[in-house]
Amino acid sequence: MARTGRPREFDRDKALDAALTLFWAQGYEPTSLNQLKASMGNISPASFYAAFGSKETLFREVVQRYLETYGQVMAPLWDETLAPRDAIEQTLRRSARMQTTRSHPTGCLIVLGACNCSPENQSVQDLLAAERERSRQGIKACVDRAVANGELTASPTTETLPVLLTTFLHGMACEARDGDRAKKLDAAITTLMQVWNSLAMAR
């Protein structure tokens, strides 16, 4: 389909990135349309709505882009060519580095992006909660795969691993937001992974 008519003057991609940064730093609700439009190069409300539909649909698009870029640090969880232990360790380490990098807001958009929401924005909260649930499932799948592989023994303790790892993963968002550096988190990950080692050696 040929594109006709006057093309928009601002760069939609750059605008999306600007919105991503704003939402990441402040979260969904406190980020106002005025801020968004300003960061997109003082575009008009009409241009904004023509390009993005609404604040909520823009946020959904922002989350999508986040998942396709920064969020790819979690990709190892679903890469079955990796050993389960490596998949989880890589995910944790890459998350730690990404969330503490200062060239963009710290912490995790999925964890922190819609913590404080009025009831009317429940759907936004649900969007991120579903994504967190996906992480939980990814971690659980790795542990299950390790049990199936014989890397881990099936035991009550092994069953606690997914919750333990997920809680730590999500907790990093808070620590990164509070200023922790990658090196400190990375060292903690090494210690955490010793739990896995001890369960592996027990077989």
Added chain:
Amino acid sequence: MARTGRPREFDRDKALDAALTLFWAQGYEPTSLNQLKASMGNISPASFYAAFGSKETLFREVVQRYLETYGQVMAPLWDETLAPRDAIEQTLRRSARMQTTRSHPTGCLIVLGACNCSPENQSVQDLLAAERERSRQGIKACVDRAVANGELTASPTTETLPVLLTTFLHGMACEARDGDRAKKLDAAITTLMQVWNSLAMAR
């Protein structure tokens, strides 16, 4: 000083509890004065400001009350009559149970109460960040005490313990908010504390 004049008609304490519940469930910014006044028994703006000063001072008072009540699950951290390991384990377990109890909002007000803030409410964000830093220091003090006691050996791995434990503690707020139950978190805590055990046995 004798109290003269007409006494206020609503129960200030009950009103504070209502505000605590609202702020806990929704966070600082999305909780509007209208909601607050309504939950306090449809009091008037004048009554509200006479009793509480402003939204921010009310929030500070709410945080104070939270710390004096629900937040007391962290008290073991500063109880030097407890063995450091017990102090930390109790703090984790009591936090897990408190944050997952359904008779009040789930998660932790200190972690989740002001995640999404406009720059103009930075002071509110700072208030909670300072409290989280206090938790960090409390956990670190326990680990240091354990090293001084000889319960833990001083080692690079031991030095990672505070970050590991704090990250998990703060992560529980996210998991509790997402619906995890106390039993699951409790089991994960048992596994996490094995890290401590292995460092203790290494001496």
Added chain:
DNA sequence: CCATTTCCGGACCGATTAGTATAGAAAATT
């Protein structure tokens, strides 16, 4: 009973919220 003190209801403040309607200009296609 009187005077004082405080509270309460309600009107009101300016600012900001997300979102819309309209009108005209600009660019691409034909």
Added chain:
DNA sequence: AATTTTCTATACTAATCGGTCCGGAAATGG
């Protein structure tokens, strides 16, 4: 060049935000 398409700018909703002010009512202490 004419037409079509879609842009932009501006003015403008209605609602809500946190917060203030005032006048009258109510309860107290003397």
